[in-house]
Amino acid sequence: xxxxxxxxxxxxxxxxxxxxxxxxxxxxxxxxxxxxxxxxxxxxxxxxxxxxxxxxxxxxxxxxxxxxxxxxxxxxxxxxxxxxxxxxxxxxxxxxxxxxxxxxxxxxxxxxxxxxxxxxxxxxxxxxxxxxxxxxxxxxxxxxxxxxxxxxxxxxxxxxxxxxxxxxxxxxxxxxxxxxxxxxxxxxxxxxxxxxxxxxxxxxxxxxxxxxxxxxxxxxxxxxxxxxxxxxxxxxxxxxxxxxxxxxxxxxxxxxxxxxxxxxxxxxxxxxxxxxxxxxxxxxxxxxxxxxxxxxxxxxxxxxxxxxxxxxxxxxxxxxxxxxxxxxxxxxxxxxxxxxxxxxxxxxxxxxxxxxxxxxxxxxxxxxxxxxxxxxxxxxxxxxxxxxxxxxxxxxxxxxxxxxxxxxxxxxxxxxxxxxxxxxxxxxxxxxxxxxxxxxxxxxxxxx
Numbered sequence: 001x002x003x004x005x006x007x008x009x010x011x012x013x014x015x016x017x018x019x020x021x022x023x024x025x026x027x028x029x030x031x032x033x034x035x036x037x038x039x040x041x042x043x044x045x046x047x048x049x050x051x052x053x054x055x056x057x058x059x060x061x062x063x064x065x066x067x068x069x070x071x072x073x074x075x076x077x078x079x080x081x082x083x084x085x086x087x088x089x090x091x092x093x094x095x096x097x098x099x100x101x102x103x104x105x106x107x108x109x110x111x112x113x114x115x116x117x118x119x120x121x122x123x124x125x126x127x128x129x130x131x132x133x134x135x136x137x138x139x140x141x142x143x144x145x146x147x148x149x150x151x152x153x154x155x156x157x158x159x160x161x162x163x164x165x166x167x168x169x170x171x172x173x174x175x176x177x178x179x180x181x182x183x184x185x186x187x188x189x190x191x192x193x194x195x196x197x198x199x200x201x202x203x204x205x206x207x208x209x210x211x212x213x214x215x216x217x218x219x220x221x222x223x224x225x226x227x228x229x230x231x232x233x234x235x236x237x238x239x240x241x242x243x244x245x246x247x248x249x250x251x252x253x254x255x256x257x258x259x260x261x262x263x264x265x266x267x268x269x270x271x272x273x274x275x276x277x278x279x280x281x282x283x284x285x286x287x288x289x290x291x292x293x294x295x296x297x298x299x300x301x302x303x304x305x306x307x308x309x310x311x312x313x314x315x316x317x318x319x320x321x322x323x324x325x326x327x328x329x330x331x332x333x334x335x336x337x338x339x340x341x342x343x344x345x346x347x348x349x350x351x352x353x354x355x356x357x358x359x360x361x362x363x364x365x366x367x368x369x370x371x372x373x374x375x376x377x378x379x380x381x382x383x384x385x386x387x388x389x390x391x392x393x394x395x396x397x398x399x400x401x402x403x404x405x406x407x408x409x410x411x412x413x414x415x416x417x418x419x420x421x422x423x424x425x426x427x428x429x430x431x432x433x434x435x436x437x438x439x440x441x442x443x444x445x446x447x448x
């Protein structure tokens with residue numbers, strides 16, 4: 001019996017050795033195949049990206065430099081992310097550019113494409129901004145840029161168009177316009193720095209491969225013909241219908257703007273006037289960010305007379321530049337003619353929330369007070385807040401989440417203006433104590 005067990009063990013060992021000897025070449029071959037496929041994919045993607053960038057560079061223009069454009073048939077606005085009742089940053093930039101083109105008489109209509117939720121919110125925004133329904137068209141069957149352009153070509157049988165999108169996407173847009181046979185130019189609509197730029201770039205990098213493949217294997221006709229799935233209708237506005245935008249809301253009757261310290265160099269009334277003017281607009285002398293609250297407050301303080309510290313050089317190649325320096329707080333800009341838009345240089349203290357608060361408390365010596373977002377906390381807050389102070393919201397982790405400028409003190413209330421979540425004379429106490437358990441004041445009219 002012992003001899004049999006030994007023989008069986010030897011057989012098992014031989015089988016294991018044979019199995020291992022078979023697996024090793026297989027793993028090696030599999031690895032080699034994977035490397036070849038990866039290299040091939042990389043080469044193809046680089047090739048496609050190069051083709052799209054080379055061809056797409058043709059005839060693009062920035063929205064800031066449209067003075068020499070000729071009138072065309074329509075502006076095309078591709079879909080982008082939207083909130084429940086408003087377009088997000090990229091969609092808003094595209095829509096605002098189309099509105100500018102329309103108001104300057106450079107387009108006869110605006111065509112919005114995307115999924116149903118995007119199209120509904122984006123067209124509602126255009127109507128809210130005063131674009132007549134008769135001059136709007138919306139296509140909620142366009143699944144991507146190629147499909148959108150193919151359906152527009154079929155719908156209108158020609159025409160010349162301005163395609164409004166971010167600089168990151170204009171090369172692919174122009175490439176697809178040429179492939180589909182839609183005549184026109186691309187408009188770079190960028191007015192701000194968007195969040196997650198690296199992620200967006202990688203997505204666009206691989207999207208160029210898809211664009212080249214679509215150009216090769218599709219014949220310029222849409223998958224969904226407009227004869228079967230036509231453009232959606234935009235509801236007509238009634239003559240007596242009046243849209244009220246947030247910027248049209250009056251200042252609360254009980255709001256009073258007073259300067260608590262007339263002997264300092266901070267003119268609260270000028271800071272408040274600036275805050276109210278640019279709560280829903282943007283001053284192009286300054287950069288804009290998708291998360292713009294700190295940049296906005298810094299601008300208000302400058303308008304009120306608080307002096308900038310530092311002065312950075314403008315880059316001729318990079319449109320946006322932020323410098324991380326403890327003792328500087330500044331923002332400068334210059335219009336670069338050869339690029340057709342403004343270039344900006346800011347200190348991080350000017351545009352980053354945590355660095356802003358650190359600069360004014362540790363470097364400049366301003367006082368910071370924090371209160372619980374409760375009845376007693378709000379009462380204490382109300383007794384100490386002044387117009388021109390910086391309003392601070394702290395999240396559940398105790399981190400600064402948002403800031404604004406106090407613009408008025410009312411009867412047991414305080415009001416503020418802010419960017420990002422644009423607010424003008426909004427109640428500082430009408431804030432969720434669950435989302436923001438603490439609120440703060442950076443006292444700008446007094447120091448410790």
